[in-house]
Amino acid sequence: MNDLKYVKHYSDFLITESVQNTDGIKHSLVPKTQKHIHKNLSQLLRLSKDSVAFVGGAGKGISEDLAYDINVCINKKELLEENNLTDDEVYDFIQTQLKRLGIKSEAKKDEDRIVVAWPIQGMVKQGVVETSIQLTEYINWVSFSRYSPNLNESGSKFKGKYREALIKSIVECMKQEITAYFDDKDTVKEFKEYHYDVHKGLFFVTKTFEGKHGILSKAQLIEGSKKVITTDPTEFVKIIFNEKALPEDYLTFEQCWNELQKNKAFNKKRDKIVEKFKRTLINMRLTVPEGLM
Secondary structure (H helix, E strand, O other): OOOOOOOOOHHHOEEEEEOOOOOOOEEHHHHHHHHHHHHHHHHHHHOOOEEEEEOOOOOOOOOOOOEEEEEEEEEHHHHHHEEEEEOHHHHHHHHHHHHHOOOEEEEEEEHHHHEEEEOOOOOOOOEEEEEEEEOOHHHHHHHHHOOOOOOOOOOOOOOOOHHHHHHHHHHHHOEEEEEEEEEOOOOEEEEEEEEOOOOEEEEEEEEEEOOOOOOEEEEEEOOOOEEEEEOOHHHHHHHHHOOOOOOHOOOOHHHHHHHHHHHHHHHHHHHHHHHHHHHHHHHHHOOOOOOOO
């Protein structure tokens, strides 16, 4: 079987534009382009269907509006096993395979991803879109944590970054456990709290107010203190929301916001969560929804 049967017509096509200098892609062209990406990555990298997953809002906005990039996650564990690779070999392998399609790429090893200029499908004049290929060992988790609703179909008015910011704010305000005091027994020295990592799961981390030259005004993370609690979306929503919760009930900002408002478990920390949410949006350069200003 010809390994390149799906991309044979690209054999003489070399993308010369900078990987990160593309003009974006109309949302209406995203599904066909994603199908092309999925088909070729699965075949070239020997990955199963479920080991290639798209995240983010590309293809989920108004048809003629632009998405500026496409984000796709691949299962790193399966990639290594199926191709008999080591961690040191994986980036060269992916880039070599992409070259077979004439596709330009740039490895960002410190971010566990490769940035690609991928040919847009369905255009009369060929163009490219910046595509981020994220390597992950937690593809089910990332598919949940970085989910973005289709604004044309879901009834949601907010892209996935709003949901992400709200969940992060809820998580990091919910659980704090004091583990040590200074000698006066009144001043907190160390405490544990939840940490939400969109790439790797829910963690417990330990922070300290103890500095080299005295008590710190802001607690710092103790190196090596991160302990994973779960990377399973179902277990996560049961821990954070309620024991009957299911991941599909928390896929939009509105669903998460409604839970925050009605769940009595949030009564004492609701105001703190909302304030943290607003600060998080500002840090992410997102507009704060009306009514929260």
